[in-house]
Amino acid sequence: MPGMGELLIILLIVMVIFGASKLPQIGQGLGSAIKNFKRAASGDDEIEVSKKKQVEGKSAKELSAGDDDDIEDAEVVSRKKAKKEA
Numbered sequence: 001m002p003g004m005g006e007l008l009i010i011l012l013i014v015m016v017i018f019g020a021s022k023l024p025q026i027g028q029g030l031g032s033a034i035k036n037f038k039r040a041a042s043g044d045d046e047i048e049v050s051k052k053k054q055v056e057g058k059s060a061k062e063l064s065a066g067d068d069d070d071i072e073d074a075e076v077v078s079r080k081k082a083k084k085e086a
Contacts, residue, residue, distance in 0.1 A: 018026060
């Protein structure tokens with residue numbers, strides 16, 4: 001992680017390149033991008049948790065007799081999450 005002095009130098013370079021009038025627009029765009037990324041990243045977790053809760057609530061007979069779509073969906077989500085982390 002860069003120190004305070006390094007951050008000030010980077011900020012100074014950005015101000016020279018873009019100008020002081022563009023900095024609020026750049027900050028707003030960066031903030032909304034981070035917000036959207038966090039929202040999208042947490043969306044997969046909500047799906048995975050809800051599927052696990054549905055699967056945990058069923059007994060072994062219901063799982064073997066019923067359709068296995070919930071289990072397959074949870075497995076697909078966990079595989080996608082593992083790929084993202086790798």
